[in-house]
Structure formats: structure tokens, C-alpha cells
Amino acid sequence: MSKKKFQILSASHSFQLEIELINDNIWFHKDDMREKFGWILKPEGLCKEEVCIPLKEPLLLLNNDHVNINQFAKELNRPIASEVSKGVIVLGESASDRANWLYAEQAPDFELPDLNGNMHRLSEHFGKKLCLVVHASW
Amino acid sequence: MPVWQTIYSELSQYNFSVFSIMEDKNIEDARPWIEKSGAKFPCTIDTNHIISDLYNMFNVPTVVWIDENGKIVRPNDVVVMNEGGAKLVKVDPETYIEKIRRWVINNDPPMNSNDDFIKYKQQREHTDNEQVARAEFLIGQWLYNNGELELATQHFETATELSPADVMIQRGTMSMRGMDPMKDYGPIAGNIIKKGLRLYRPIRD
Known part of the structure; x- marks a missing residue:
């Protein structure tokens, strides 16, 4: 068992998380579930604001005060990718969350930099008809 | 992109704009394209x-139309403005630009029917494997930026296995x-087609 700092990434942000490696399984303290991810464990399941998701496999999720990160992702239906040798984990967004947002009342909002590092937010342009044009140098 | 500047010059007086996004590994790869385009809209x-993650995009170029309320009214579509590309995707740029013009100036419907839109949405929902592939891509990108080229390649290859039609990643x-x-690119494109998958998914209307 060894304690380490891992980098947790998503497409839009990243933070550090203290983890414990036990036989290649990655565990983190259950307090960090609230502090870092915003989820609380209640009798009805994993809860965030008004939403509660019943647990599929509670015995795999918790071990004393620690949460298994792969099971945490599985419970939330979120994609996970890790490179343990470099201390980095990507916790992505679930297909259903993404699909729901895509065709919600407003197009998914985001903020991206231009060549000079100035940030542009899509929703700043709402109120006009827009063509979002996505391309690449390749 | 110069064509989009032409469209913008013509139509921006009608409460229209373009928002350009380049899916490149760093700013320097994108710089010459943006600088030579002369674009006056956000690039x-x-x-x-x-964007691939939010909008479920698999290749470039992809275009999305958004109305004044911020709602998507014509989802992921394909138009290539140069002649060779236009032939490849079988979308005539002039016809496409005229469609934009009629939508912007006359408020014509952005798609033929609402049924088309619903059918389209059902065909293009995010899947679990595609989302894991995007997580694998992102970890690969991080590893690449941190000088771990071999490890990065392994994660990009895992992403490809999970989402074989994702040209954006491959x-x-x-x-x-x-x-x-x-x-x-030829052999990679060939492999995708051999699997019965599509490189481009234009809306046919």
C-alpha cells in the first residue's frame, strides 16, 4: 500500500487527488468524494444536489473509509482511463449526460482560447444565428 | 476557412456570426491556418x-447551426469548401451556402423537416465506448505533452479500438x-471503410 498524489483530468479542468494503490487498485478517501467530486454517499446511493443514483455494487465501491475510483466511475456511468505509472487519471463524462446536454434548450457551452490566449465563450454569441465550424490543420 | 470569412462578410449584417474551432494538438499547428484566413470572427x-466530447463529433470539418435562442437547429453536418473535398463528401458548397443565406436572411427552416432532426438525433447519440475512447485520447494527449510518447501512443491505440470510426482521434x-x-492517412481511412464505417456523415437534404 502506498499513498500518492495523482492528477485527475477532464477535458476542461484538472486537480490533484491523494490516492492509495492496493494491488493495482486505486482508492481515495471518501471525504474527497464530496470535496473533490461533489458526491455524497447516502442510504439511497451517491447523491449530488437533488440527484441520487442507487449503487450497483456497494461492496466494490467502499472499503472502510476508501472509495475505489474505477467502481466510482462505473456507478456514475462515467468513462475512466488511467496511466498508473505516471499518476494520471481521466474521468470523463457519461454518454447519457453528454447526449442530454447536446439537445437541451441551449447548445453545450464552452470556453476556448484564440491565438493570443484570449478566451471566447460560445454563449456570449447567443442572440445571433451562428455557424459553429470545427476543423483542423490535419 | 477563407470561405467562411466571405460568408461572414456577407451575412454578419443580418445578426449572424461564425465561431471557429480547430482540433489541433497545439496552438502553433493551428496558427498559419487562422492567420491566412483573415477571419474577423472568433477563431x-x-x-x-x-468540442468532440460535447457535440459527439468524429471528423472535420463539422458544422453546427445554432439559432438566436442558442438552440441547435441543424446538428453535426459536413461541408468542405474546396473542390476536391466537396467531391469526396458529395456536398456542393454553393448549395450549402445558399441554404445558410436563406436561413439567415429569410428565416427558412434549417432542415427539411422536424422528423429529419429527430431521426438524426437518434442515430447520433453518444455511446459508452465512444466516451471511454475520448478519455483514452485525453490521457494520451496529456502524456504526449509530458514527453511520454510511447505511453501516449498506447492510449491512442486503445481509443482507436474502442471507437474505430473516430477520425478526430485517429x-x-x-x-x-x-x-x-x-x-x-490513406491506410487508416481504408481500414475504417473496410469495417463498414463512414468517414463523413453529411446531412442529406
């Missing part, structure tokens, strides 16, 4: 493929895997 760079990572995204 952004998306190294982490946030071609977009070629220059990070020691390949040339122009010269070496």
Missing part, C-alpha cells in the same frame, strides 16, 4: 477535443505518433 483552438493524433496526417 479558437481546442487541444483537448472538448488522424488528429497521427503527428503525435510519428506519422504524417496527410501522407499516412
Whole structure:
């Protein structure tokens, strides 16, 4: 068992998380579930604001005060990718969350930099008809 | 992109704008394209493929129409403005531009029917495997930025296995895997087609 700092990434942000490696399984303290991810464990399941998701496999999720990160992702239906040798984990967004947002009342909002590092937010342009044009140098 | 500046010059007086995003591994890859375009609209760079993840995009170019209320009214579509590309995707740029013009100026419907839109949405929902592939891409991109080229390649390959039609990942990572995204793309495209998958998914209307 060894304690380490891992980098947790998503497409839009990243933070550090203290983890414990036990036989290649990655565990983190259950307090960090609230502090870092915003989820609380209640009798009805994993809860965030008004939403509660019943647990599929509670015995795999918790071990004393620690949460298994792969099971945490599985419970939330979120994609996970890790490179343990470099201390980095990507916790992505679930297909259903993404699909729901895509065709919600407003197009998914985001903020991206231009060549000079100035940030542009899509929703700043709402109120006009827009063509979002996505391309690449390749 | 110069064509989009022409469209913008003509139509911006009708409460219309263009928002450009380049899915490149760094700002420098995108710079010459943006600088030579003369674009007066926002031109952004998306190294982490946030847009592919949010909008479920698989290749470039992809265009989305958004109305005044911020709602998507014509989802992921394909138009290539140069002649060779237009032939490849079988979308005539002039017809497409005229469609934009009629939508912007006359408020014509952005798609033929609402049924088309619903059918389209059902065909293009995010799947679990595609989302895991995007997580694998992102970890690969991070590893590449941290000098771990071999590990990065492993994660890009895992992403490809999980989401074999994702050209955004496969071609977009070629220059990070020691390949040339122009010269070496043929066999990759061939593999995708052989699997019965599509490189481009234009809306046919």
C-alpha cells in the first residue's frame, strides 16, 4: 500500500487527488468524494444536489473509509482511463449526460482560447444565428 | 476557412456570426491556418477535443447551426469548401451556402423537416465506448505533452479500438505518433471503410 498524489483530468479542468494503490487498485478517501467530486454517499446511493443514483455494487465501491475510483466511475456511468505509472487519471463524462446536454434548450457551452490566449465563450454569441465550424490543420 | 470569412462578410449584417474551432494538438499547428484566413470572427483552438466530447463529433470539418435562442437547429453536418473535398463528401458548397443565406436572411427552416432532426438525433447519440475512447485520447494527449510518447501512443491505440470510426482521434493524433496526417492517412481511412464505417456523415437534404 502506498499513498500518492495523482492528477485527475477532464477535458476542461484538472486537480490533484491523494490516492492509495492496493494491488493495482486505486482508492481515495471518501471525504474527497464530496470535496473533490461533489458526491455524497447516502442510504439511497451517491447523491449530488437533488440527484441520487442507487449503487450497483456497494461492496466494490467502499472499503472502510476508501472509495475505489474505477467502481466510482462505473456507478456514475462515467468513462475512466488511467496511466498508473505516471499518476494520471481521466474521468470523463457519461454518454447519457453528454447526449442530454447536446439537445437541451441551449447548445453545450464552452470556453476556448484564440491565438493570443484570449478566451471566447460560445454563449456570449447567443442572440445571433451562428455557424459553429470545427476543423483542423490535419 | 477563407470561405467562411466571405460568408461572414456577407451575412454578419443580418445578426449572424461564425465561431471557429480547430482540433489541433497545439496552438502553433493551428496558427498559419487562422492567420491566412483573415477571419474577423472568433477563431479558437481546442487541444483537448472538448468540442468532440460535447457535440459527439468524429471528423472535420463539422458544422453546427445554432439559432438566436442558442438552440441547435441543424446538428453535426459536413461541408468542405474546396473542390476536391466537396467531391469526396458529395456536398456542393454553393448549395450549402445558399441554404445558410436563406436561413439567415429569410428565416427558412434549417432542415427539411422536424422528423429529419429527430431521426438524426437518434442515430447520433453518444455511446459508452465512444466516451471511454475520448478519455483514452485525453490521457494520451496529456502524456504526449509530458514527453511520454510511447505511453501516449498506447492510449491512442486503445481509443482507436474502442471507437474505430473516430477520425478526430485517429488522424488528429497521427503527428503525435510519428506519422504524417496527410501522407499516412490513406491506410487508416481504408481500414475504417473496410469495417463498414463512414468517414463523413453529411446531412442529406
